[in-house]
Amino acid sequence: MTPRMTLQTQLVLRALLQEPAKEQYGLELCAETGLPSGTVYPIVARLEQAGWLASRWEDPNEHITEGRPRRRYYRLTDDGAEQARTALARVHRPSRMLGLGLIGELT
């Protein structure tokens, strides 16, 4: 089942696609997308259900030595990265010129 490409979902996917192999935790995704936490977690949950994302708990050696609770890390699966690129490309095709122009301005 392909997740619906809402604007918020697109933002989350773009943040993850910047470095597809890198793992990110929820708070990082909130910061990168500028979306509220209450929006980001349902999106990552849905993407994880769809198999686009995988998540894991942080290695105990890292968080225990730093004396903080462990983080939950998310990253795109290989299949998820591919599907995400395709889905994002499809979303932008109809208004390609406008879209590209805008993105050019913003980035």
Place this chain on the structure above:
Amino acid sequence: MSAVTEIAGRYPAGDAELIERAYVFAAYWHRGQLRRSGDPYVSHPVAVAASLARLGLDAPMVCAGLLHDVLDDTTCPVDHLRAEFGEEITALVQGLLALDRGGSLETASRRVLILKLADRLHNMRTIRFVARPRQELKSRQTLEVLVPLAGRLGLGTLKTQLEAVSLATLYPERFASAPPRGSRMLAVSTVLLPAAVRARWLEEWSGELHALPDRRARTRFTLQILGGMVRLAIVLRRRL
């Protein structure tokens, strides 16, 4: 012994005698052994048996609670246990032992699983006497495996008790004395989520709260999560 007399007092005379005998047997074989807390070792099986009695379980289960560590931690021969207490109680004790030595939760009997849960509950309640990494390991394992198991077995009381003690161990600053308003609100509102995944999300958010710089940021984060809780619940409850 008074704790045992109290437990035994809940049962008819014949059962009460069996329970007292099980206590004497356990106290004999664990003699000289201490818990990490410094208490006589037998205080642990007694606490486990008390939990089982409070849950309304029968005398063989209470006896198995009292005797559950004699095969593992003492030189008591299994034949000796069987001769004194019979096949049913011995099988329960052996079942728990097999489970603790890497046996599968799937194949263990319901009664052995209840024994396991009661054993873990008291171990969690006295876990402050073990090293911190092990505290965290045991708390997580309890939250991830035993709390859902208690739920599946329909043991609401044990489930709540195990969950509370594990969360309080993992996040003493948040759950023990005065939890910040935010995380308690989060804990309460996770009832919307499927039971099996509540602990996971709560732990994830507790980690994020911990990382935020100040109270304002934590409050904002919490309010946003609360705002998205219904949506998350819908996502997580959707059948694929």
